[in-house]
Structures are given as structure tokens and as C-alpha cells.
Amino acid sequence: MNNIITYSLDKHRNMFAYPEDLRDYFYAEVNDHPYVEEPYRAESYAVGYLKKGSIKMRSGLVEKVVHAPSLITIGPSAIRSFSEDSKEMQMDIIFFKSDFFLENQANVFFLIQFDFFENSDKHDFQLTAESEETFKQIFKLIRTVLNISNKHERSILRSYLYILIYEIDAVKALITSDPAVNPLFEKFRNALMKHFLRQRSVGFYADQLNVSRKYLSEVIKKHSGRTAGEWIDEAVILEAKVLLKNKSLTINQISDMLNFSSQSVFGKFFKTCTGSSPLDYRKNN
Template identity: 50%
Template sequence: MKTFSLSRHSRLFSVPDSNKEYLFVSSGNSPYHEEPYRAESYAIVYIREGGVKLNTGLTVWDVKAPSIITLAPSVIRYFTKSSDLLKMDVIFFKDSFLLERHADLFFLTRYDFFENSDLHVLPLDEPGADKFRRIYELIQLTQSGSGYNQPDIIRSYIFSLVYEVDAYHWQHLSKISSSVKSHPLFAKFRHLLSKNYKEERKLDFYADHLHLTPKSLSAAIKKQSGRSAGKWIDDAIILEAKVLLQNKTLTVSQISGILNFSDQSVFGKFFRAGTGMSPVEYRKKFD
């Protein structure tokens, strides 16, 4: 599946593409990529000043400094402007780089905050912000210095960031997970949707798995989120379709098959109903 490469990130941020396994960005004039995409790398972002509106899957975050953002390659994301000021530090890295000499190849999967839509954004208190600021300063100093042992030093700082994010999550667990505890049905529905939306578009499937009638499920989800369960399902499919349509190596017919539509015509009508344009019209935006 085509994704944002490290080289593409380097072009987006106008920084040198000096390494194929990781990329450090310290930006005071950050670009906004307003179309959904996936990336080939993990990302740990430190929002130093200002803020940004972040969309991860179907979740919208109004991120304000100081905060940490954690994203796995599989997460669909896009960014829109929320303030005139945005300063941030980002370390992008491939799992192959981080785990090159690590015995546990599943190390990153142990940390939910890379994949879990409720945990991507971590607001920081002053001591936490100061600690992360220092780590990113060390990364920047290493990046700008000589190349001797540079990859290994960068790797050690990434491990430090992962451990610090995990520790901060545990330290503030009651605050961070309160929304999940308060609305367990909504959390279960979103988890089920994230695993099945490509194959299952019918509301009955989700209602059956959650032991509710379709009507009851839709009403409960709408009460909590402001949109029905059916709308959540449709939006998830459209978001995936937008990502796939940016991959010019896939035909529209192939994409309709990936998303389990009976044919290209049915997919086209579905996409137009949700976006106001045909799949081909959407794809032309990237010519």
C-alpha cells in the first residue's frame, strides 16, 4: 500500500533527506497536509508552541502546546490549521531502524498509544513538557553534529521517548482514559469498526456483535457522538477510499474490490453521495 515516505516528509518540511531510516524535523513554519494519508514510519511529535487540528481516523483533536502526538504507520491522519502559531519537533522512524539490534521485534506493538485512537494526543504538564523538550534538544544536537555513532545515539533517544510517553500515560491514566470508561459502548463500537469496516458495511453486523438492535445501537452512538452508527461506518469507508485513491497504481475498480463493493458503479455512487464528487474527480486533485 502506498504511503508517505520519509523522503516525502523531508520534502514537505523542506529539510535534507540524509537518512532513509529516520528523519528529525524542528519546525517553526509547519505545513498542513489536508488530505488523509498513511506513512511508512512511526512519528513522535512534540508540539512546543501554538496548536494544530489533527484528524486520526475519524477522531478530531484540537492539539494545544505542550503536547505529544504518537502515530503508527497504519493510522490515517491529516492536519488542518487551528492557530497562526505552530512550532513542533518531530522524529519519524521506521520500526526496522529502531529494532535493528533489539531482541523483541514486537516491542512497539506493546504500546497502545501508537495505534489507539483515544491515546494519540498526550497533553503535558510543565515538568513533563520540560523533560520532552530536553530530549528533543538532544536529538537536534546529535542530528547537527558529526556522524560518528549518530544513528545509535538517535535510536537511544527514540527508545527514551517511547518509555517516557508510556510512563506519562500511566502517571495520568485516570484522566486520559476517562472518556473510554464513561462511554464503553462507544469505545467498543469504534474498536469493532476499525477492525471490520473494509468487509462489513451493514449496521446489523455491528449491532449483533454488541448485542443490541441496529436501532438501539445507532441511537446510542448518535447520542454520544452526534452522528449515527451508520454515518460512522460510511465515513470510515470514505476515508479509506480517499487514501487508496491517492495511490495511482490502483484502478478504481481494484479499490472498489478492496472495499468489498459489488462493482465499481456501486462504489462510485457511494463515494459521490459521501463527498459530492466521483472517485475519478477526487483522484484528479492529485495530478
């Protein structure tokens, strides 16, 4: 999926009205988020500190409302979209490229070891009063070093980002899983994110999880309100929408990348799920 179009760091700079910042990182203080409701990926990492209000976030197949105070962590490969939920939303965001962060790092896999950046279901973390104070101070330090002239700026920022990432990981470790979530449902979603490009049969996932197709469907429907088949279709459509934004790819190439037997079969599938053809979707987006 290396051909998927992404939002560049320059694109994000322009979205947040910081076009003159040419560094491979930047800090945005946001009071009016330029909401992007269509799914996309980005070339940079982002950590947001939601200070006030709330925002609707969709990451992968999970949609939720994130309320302040919270952290939002998004890596390059994660498919995301955002929409307005609160008129009084305030958030600080630090964007940075992996090349900058790993410049002097011996372990080039450092960032990808933290699943909260990539395609996990958990990209947001509700903060307690105590933990919020910790992150408030870290973001203040980051903002300060980027607002003053300092020849060691890159090294200092990198150090603060290390602290920020480790503190997020510590917060994550303290959050227990929701006992109301069925473990089979969680295993299904994990298997789906791993195999959906090649496997679109409910029976395949039932076999992977050692349960009957009927039982799997009943559990998924009970805990999500959607059938297993609807989850599978939605994963494929989400990926297709991102691919269709890359106009260097033909629709036939996208059909092949998504493992459809033909462009015609892909077109019928896409129109059934979305109400428009792949070509119409591309023209309108």
C-alpha cells in the same frame, strides 16, 4: 491493504525543507507546518513535541484540536491529516523508519506493542509542567546528537528513542479515560476499525455488542452527534480516499479491496458521501 500509497521519508523531508538529509531518520524544527488536509499514511514513525500554539489533527475517524504543550505519536499504518488552527505553532518532530529502530532489536514487535502509534483514538498527550520538562530534555538530547558528528550517532539516537517511547507510555498510563465517554460508544468505534472493510451494516455491530440496533443508534447519536451508519460510511470513505491516491490501483481493484459488489455500486456510494466520483476525486488529488 499493502497496496495503499504512503508518504515516504523523502517526501516528509521535502515537506519540511530537509532534502539533503539522506539518513533513515531526521529531526525537524517546525514553525510553519506544511498542512496536509487530505488523509494519508507514511512509511515512518513520527513523534512530535508541540511546544507552542495548536494544530487540528485527524487520526482515523477522530478529529480534534491539539494544544501545546503536547506530544503527537503517529505510526505508519495510522491514517492522519492536519490543518492549521494557530498562527503561532511551534513543533519539533523526530521521524524514523522501523528498520533503523529495530536494527539490533531482538523483539521485532517492539514498536507495534504501543497502540499510541497505530490505529487507536489516542495519538496525542497533553503534558503537565513536570512531564513537559522531561520531554523537553529528551528532545534536546536527540537534537544535539543529530547536530554534531558522532560515529555512534545511530546507537545513541536509538537509545534516546527507547527512553522517549517508554516515557510516552508512562504518561499514557497516568491519563484516565474520560468518564463522559459512553463505554458502548468506545466499543463500537473499536469494532468499527476492526471490521469496517467487510461489515457495513449497523445490525452487525449491534449483534457484536449484544444490543439492539435501535439502542446502539441512539447511544452513538447522543455521544457523537452522528449516527452509527454515518460512522461506518466515514470509515469506508476515509480508506477509499487513501487508496485512490495510489494510481497503480484501478478503481475496480479498489472497489474489490473495499468489498463492494461492483465498481458501479462503489462509485454511487462514494459520490453520495463525497459529492464527487472516485475518478474525479483521483484527478483532483
